[in-house]
Amino acid sequence: MAASMKGRKCLVIGGCGFLGQHLCEALLEKGWSVQVFDIRSTFEDSRIKFFIGDLCKKEDLKPALEGVYCVFHCASPAPLSNNKTLFYKVNYEGTKNIIKTCQEVGVKRLVLTSSASVVYEGKGIRNGKEEELPYASKPLDYYTETKILQEKAVLAANSDDFYTVAIRPHGIFGPKDLQLVPIAVDMAKKGKMKYIIGDGKNVVDFTYVGNVVHGHILAAENLNLGSPICGKAYHITNAEPIFFWTFMTRLLTGLDYPAPRIHLPYTLLYILAVIMQFVAWLLSPFITITPSLTPMKVALAGTDHFYSSERAKQDMGYKPIYTLDQGLKLTIESYRHLGNNIITKVIKIT
């Protein structure tokens, strides 16, 4: 049974990031008392108490956790970077540090932002259900590898005295994101978004950030002793799977960039991406090369990956509160400054 959270103190770890900022805003609207812990400071808000520090350091975390009712852990290094050491340190060791410090300080609730990619290894997933999908046995990158370790650690820590849950969003988009739209726009500017990987008919989930936030708040409200959500993972999506390339086309054309049109064979691109990754690894002692197409990106752009959020509906009454259309409209409006529009460019120059 969901409890009223008015005045309850929560800590958003990673609260200065994309999802974190949206989560803070929604928690404040719901009457929570909000604290943020992050390694960087990106905004100011007099209603929020900020703690700047590294989640891997107990001495940094401890003061922020005092008297907290629920912790939201949505910090991570950027998913598309390939820094193995950093991913292990922050996502795995750092998360174990959060669990341990919560337990020491007496915090009873931990909501982890995991990822649906923990079950994805490049092969198609259609309407994937949590109970049917094992963790990826061959994760495509270190991000996924460490998100798996992180989620396992958090769910295993669930007990009668410490309640944990993992939210698995997929393809989050929305205002303030520094990843999906900015990367797609950057690729479009370089002429790399003319191409469609595969036949263009692969269906995926893109999830508006407001729905991901809603899933997190429901999880916190339902995270109590004996609740069915304790120790479990939940897919949170828009429940409106869409062709990957239709979604990209809507974003790009919404910002006045041309739609991708030229089809390239999936397998060829995948092999090229594997070769590029290998060459980058071979040369890494001498020079840092960051290939723009990685096996993970090619797989995400060319295969099906959409998930059922039925379990979240059953156990915590989740249903999306924004449609894909609403999410796209809000997102495109917020990225006008990145648009290809001639009027925007003239305004920028003058």
Ligand SMILES: NC(=O)C1=CN([C@@H]2O[C@H](COP(=O)(O)OP(=O)(O)OC[C@H]3O[C@@H](n4cnc5c(N)ncnc54)[C@H](OP(=O)(O)O)[C@@H]3O)[C@@H](O)[C@H]2O)C=CC1
């Ligand atoms: N974006 C997506 O499509 C999806 C994201 N997720 C998950 O959602 C969560 C939030 O993602 P998103 O908001 O996009 O990511 P962001 O990078 O925008 O936010 C993460 C925040 O955590 C901070 N951080 C990183 N390392 C540390 C550290 N050692 N100590 C304290 N803070 C740290 C980051 O700082 P800095 O930027 O300086 O590193 C950043 O402010 C992540 O766990 C991600 O794995 C899951 C599914 C999809």
Ligand SMILES: CC(C)=CCC[C@@H](C)[C@H]1CC[C@H]2C3=C(CC[C@]12C)[C@@]1(C)CCC(=O)C[C@@H]1CC3
């Ligand atoms: C190849 C191509 C056309 C790329 C442009 C868009 C990409 C930058 C995004 C499309 C799907 C996105 C995605 C993620 C990052 C950005 C994209 C690759 C994640 C890997 C972010 C972290 C996760 O947990 C899973 C996401 C899946 C979708």
